[in-house]
Amino acid sequence: MSANFEYDSDSYxxxxxxxxxxxxxxxxxxxxxxxxxxxxxxxxANADACLATASGMAAIATxxxxxxxxxxxxxxxxTTYSSTHEFFDHRFTDFGVTxxxxxxxxLSEVAMAIRPNTKIIYFETITNPAMKVVDVEVLVALAHxxxxxxxxxxxxxxxxxxxxxxxxxxxxxxxxxxxxxxxSDALGGTITMKTSLFPTDFIETIRWSTLTKLGGALSxxxxxxxxxxxxxxxxxxxxxxxxxxxxxxxxxxxxxxHRVWYPGLESHPQHTIAARQIPRFGAMLxxxxxxxxxxxxxxxxxELCTFGASxxxxxxxxQVPSTMAFLDVPHEDKARMNIRDGMxxxxxxxxxxxxIVSDFEEALSKI
Ligand SMILES: *Cc1c(COP(=O)(O)O)cnc(C)c1O
Numbered sequence: 536m537s538a539n540f541e542y543d544s545d546s547y548x549x550x551x552x553x554x555x556x557x558x559x560x561x562x563x564x565x566x567x568x569x570x571x572x573x574x575x576x577x578x579x580a581n582a583d584a585c586l587a588t589a590s591g592m593a594a595i596a597t598x599x600x601x602x603x604x605x606x607x608x609x610x611x612x613x614t615t616y617s618s619t620h621e622f623f624d625h626r627f628t629d630f631g632v633t634x635x636x637x638x639x640x641x642l643s644e645v646a647m648a649i650r651p652n653t654k655i656i657y658f659e660t661i662t663n664p665a666m667k668v669v670d671v672e673v674l675v676a677l678a679h680x681x682x683x684x685x686x687x688x689x690x691x692x693x694x695x696x697x698x699x700x701x702x703x704x705x706x707x708x709x710x711x712x713x714x715x716x717x718x719s720d721a722l723g724g725t726i727t728m729k730t731s732l733f734p735t736d737f738i739e740t741i742r743w744s745t746l747t748k749l750g751g752a753l754s755x756x757x758x759x760x761x762x763x764x765x766x767x768x769x770x771x772x773x774x775x776x777x778x779x780x781x782x783x784x785x786x787x788x789x790x791x792x793h794r795v796w797y798p799g800l801e802s803h804p805q806h807t808i809a810a811r812q813i814p815r816f817g818a819m820l821x822x823x824x825x826x827x828x829x830x831x832x833x834x835x836x837x838e839l840c841t842f843g844a845s846x847x848x849x850x851x852x853x854q855v856p857s858t859m860a861f862l863d864v865p866h867e868d869k870a871r872m873n874i875r876d877g878m879x880x881x882x883x884x885x886x887x888x889x890x891i892v893s894d895f896e897e898a899l900s901k902i
Contacts, residue, residue: 536755538562556739564747568758573725575765576715580694581701582727584738586746587758591690591710592618593751594724598686598706600749601741603654605631610648611657612639614667614872616688616710617861623657624868636871640669640805642677655684660699661691661813664821664856664880665873666796668805671812675703684732690714693847695772696815705730711761713847717771721760723753771849771885775818778888782881785892786822791899793877796821818883819846821856827876829902830855834879836898839890846882851891853881 540559549558557570569587577585588594599622603609611623613636623634637644639658656678658669671687678685684705689697693714699707709715711723728738746752753761776799783797795802798809799816809816824830834842840851844859854860857874864872883891 563752566755568755569753572758572762576725580727581698582729585727586738587753588724589751589753590722591724594708594726597746598726601745603632607632608650608653609634609655614662655686657686659688664878666798668798668809670808671702691819695768697813700729716761716764719848721757723757723761774885775883776815779818779883781888783820793823821878821880824877830877830879833898836901837894839894849885851884856880
């Protein structure tokens with residue numbers, strides 16, 4: 536828990552010689568707990584290197600500001616985390632970086648959007664709220680045939696159930712706030728790298744060129760909480776994924792539910808791709824009922840599960856995507872992202888699955 540460290544002659548020399556990784560200088564540049572978390576994350580993500588940040592958005596902003604400059608172009612899926620979408624759609628354009636939004640599950644759309652200055656293809660491995668799953672292998676093949684790096688946000692899956700680097704993805708960002716930490720008590724983010732398109736020390740270059748300048752360093756206390764979270768990631772994810780399919784099947788059979796989006800259901804549009812890529816299917820699902828008002832009423836009536844923001848914790852958490860996460864996204868864009876008013880998103884936790892189902896059964900009886 537220190538911001539500052541005492542030098543010894545060895546660390547003093549190492550810094551002068553340019554070997555700064557692991558030398559404790561000042562915690563915005565790196566911290567022993569942060570280095571330990573980097574190493575653990577690189578291991579479980581099957582990456583060559585990891586750089587931890589203060590939040591998932593800090594990871595995304597740090598990586599992209601580290602990789603891009605004015606005049607560069609991004610091809611991104613329409614459906615990304617709302618702050619990511621807004622960053623690409625507004626803030627990044629102020630710095631001369633433009634984005635073309637496409638459906639990355641349609642390869643011809645991606646190919647047509649690529650320009651000579653395209654540097655990144657960006658997507659999420661499971662999208663919010665329709666839980667779209669993209670065929671990663673074919674997307675990576677297309678990008679690499681043009682010399683373009685692939686960046687993906689793997690937050691909804693977590694490295695335990697899907698490791699994008701194993702499928703050729705160059706850079707992966709995670710909001711460690713979610714499944715990795717797992718207890719909704721610490722913000723954090725990670726950037727991992729496994730690529731032949733950049734030098735092996737590129738992550739460390741970003742640490743010095745960008746993270747230390749933007750300032751989004753991970754606090755040592757949060758690094759410690761996130762390291763503790765990793766120790767139970769597999770147990771929590773196994774339980775949450777098992778309960779998710781139970782809840783998804785219950786909701787699919789419920790008369791008041793119009794539709795359920797869960798990659799593990801045969802009715803999901805990308806079920807076959809998901810079965811190959813993410814055989815545990817994850818613990819995020821969305822169901823649709825008639826109206827937004829009814830959606831709020833159902834979620835507010837839950838006793839065990841929580842109505843609120845965020846996801847990936849040990850407690851089941853629910854929200855109405857159209858008026859919560861995507862509140863600031865214009866209506867036309869919401870339609871392209873497949874966001875509908877009566878949708879309820881569920882991040883399934885580790886409570887007893889029968890208790891979760893009973894809670895939803897009771898809440899749905901209120902409408
Ligand atoms: C929460 C989230 C983020 C942002 O992470 P923070 O830790 O809240 O900054 C990015 N992407 C996805 C998919 C998320 O769910």
